[in-house]
């Protein structure tokens with residue numbers, strides 16, 4: 064339904080019109096009756112309308128622009144004010160003649176004529192009655208025709224069908240008005256107030272959105288009921304169209320509003336980010352692209368990166384995958400693809416650095432200098448994988464750091480102790496939540512170069528969990544043939560590790576996977592002697608601790624005898640870690656006194672050592688005297704280095720049972736049984752009365768039950784202990800032994816000799832009994848470690864007893 068065409072008139076004059084008392088747009092039945100009574104003139108000036116149809120009773124404004132029309136309006140306005148209004152058949156025709164206009168029209172009364180500022184004339188007219196043109200009598204100065212009235216066939220007043228149709232028209236009209244946003248709500252007020260059915264039909268027909276032809280057809284329908292029905296049909300179509308339009312519109316609107324919502328949220332987000340100093344999505348991507356330009360990665364990596372960054376670009380920054388993708392790309396940008404530090408090939412300088420940081424360790428230092436020398440000559444050499452093997456605290460890890468400094472490379476370290484999950488080495492696939500690259504890639508990112516010195520600490524303590532075997536992943540890392548394309552699951556690309564210098568450390572070789580062990584060059588770092596520890600303490604540990612506590616060497620001086628006292632009385636280790644702790648305690652003592660401004664002796668005395676560290680704790684580590692039969696000193700190897708152990712045995716009345724205690728493993732218990740059986744078989748040779756074995760029980764004990772002990776190397780010690788017991792012969796002073804026995808009394812070689820020798824020296828042992836085959840191990844040990852020791856190499860048990868036992872009986876020897 065279109066709005067009454069008042070729109071041609073500007074708003075001011077419209078207001079004027081509404082206030083005009085003559086304008087009664089809503090016709091009452093009484094008005095209608097009045098009109099019906101009016102007689103029509105025989106001839107009428109005919110005003111042709113281009114694009115609308117006037118219905119009886121309806122008020123419309125018409126803008127007249129054509130000269131003929133203006134003249135007609137002027138004349139009529141000055142005269143009877145009555146004109147015949149007909150619509151043109153085609154609105155195109157500029158100067159219509161009789162054949163261009165419809166013959167059926169409506170007699171109209173001019174209500175008002177307005178001269179508009181643009182020169183047009185607007186006339187407000189109201190339709191009265193329908194007429195038909197009989198004959199056009201003139202066309203100048205405007206059309207004039209003879210007419211006759213066309214009466215309407217009106218239904219009976221009580222016609223129910225008609226009133227139902229009229230009601231429907233009213234209802235539908237109200238509905239249409241409600242659904243049309245362009246029709247003002249006052250229109251529904253007007254409709255509700257219309258009482259005359261024929262006026263209602265005309266009013267609605269006039270305002271409906273119909274073509275001129277359709278409207279003309281409605282006007283030409285004589286039967287009012289029929290016209291009402293036709294109007295209702297048109298209205299139905301119109302209403303359906305409207306519904307459809309509204310449907311589409313609301314759908315479009317909801318789509319739009321969703322989009323708008325997101326747009327606004329994004330804008331807000333951007334503003335908030337900017338306020339907070341953050342970077343927007345686009346800036347971020349752009350910055351990454353700029354950074355990528357500076358990378359010296361290969362073509363395939365560049366291609367991959369390009370693909371991944373365009374993926375990021377298409378992502379919504381609010382989804383969680385976005386940050387995963389961004390971290391992924393960040394990693395690419397942070398990794399040192401083909402970025403190397405320049406190696407320093409000044410071998411003298413390198414040696415100086417290694418000597419500066421570490422006392423001793425000649426073998427390791429020699430090997431590193433050799434490596435540097437080769438690298439200097441052939442720059443493309445694959446880096447070796449060194450494995451420093453030895454007890455804790457001997458400087459394996461800190462050596463890695465010095466090597467890095469000597470080479471002028473970056474230093475990174477990862478601790479592999481307790482590692483069970485393969486993903487720790489290789490990373491997780493990035494599809495998992497919380498996925499990360501493996502430790503190798505993470506460390507390279509930290510190093511910032513592709514050729515750092517990479518310390519793999521505690522390679523022997525890798526576990527095997529149910530998440531794959533980390534050792535197998537390490538195989539790839541440490542294989543010079545494969546590691547130029549190390550694959551990390553998170554990175555999804557190969558990374559070249561062939562220029563990395565790997566240094567692994569371990570305390571034991573047994574627990575390293577054999578394939579892994581094969582790939583490394585093992586360098587044994589044995590423990591230190593007391594003298595060496597004193598040197599390390601003096602030259603390295605004390606200055607380091609003083610510096611860490613903010614003191615200088617003028618604040619605390621520990622002379623060699625006092626250092627030796629600390630080493631012997633308070634530490635029991637192959638390395639120097641607890642020595643460092645004890646020295647740290649001494650330094651703290653000085654620091655406290657300085658801070659409290661109290662007097663203290665800068666030069667530490669023995670008494671000061673006892674005052675600060677308490678009374679010496681480890682006297683028992685020393686060799687015990689030989690006054691009791693059956694107590695013999697053995698040498699043991701443990702993961703933490705060599706140690707001495709005592710084997711004690713006693714006799715008690717009984718029936719020849721053998722008891723063994725002291726947290727011993729199966730092999731060690733078997734050694735005891737072998738020793739016992741061997742003695743039984745050779746009793747007479749040793750001067751033992753065979754009946755002893757039936758009258759007495761034997762109990763063998765190895766003190767310190769808290770430490771589990773196992774292995775065959777205590778065989779000769781047990782046998783010596785038992786023979787001493789049964790014969791009550793004294794064991795020679797300051798002798799210790801290690802070796803396996805067979806049932807035939809042969810002595811077999813054992814391992815861990817270096818560590819055992821050092822432990823023996825620490826315990827002030829003077830003579831050592833070893834298998835002949837262990838002679839070659841002794842040859843490999845540095846001279847100074849062997850100083851003051853006598854070695855007895857044996858092949859047979861009788862030789863052991865000859866060396867270890869004296870002919871002398873112990874004091875208070877038992878009478879057996």
Ligand SMILES: Nc1ncnc2c1ncn2[C@@H]1O[C@H](COP(=O)(O)OP(=O)(O)OP(=O)(O)O)[C@@H](O)[C@H]1O
Pocket residue numbers: 420421422423424453454455456457458459460461462520521568569570599603604638639640643
């Ligand atoms: N020969 C040495 N000269 C100077 N300092 C040393 C020497 N050996 C060890 N240290 C010092 O002892 C401390 C412990 O050394 P580090 O941590 O390297 O031992 P480690 O052999 O790696 O032990 P673990 O097997 O337990 O890892 C360090 O402070 C180190 O500087």
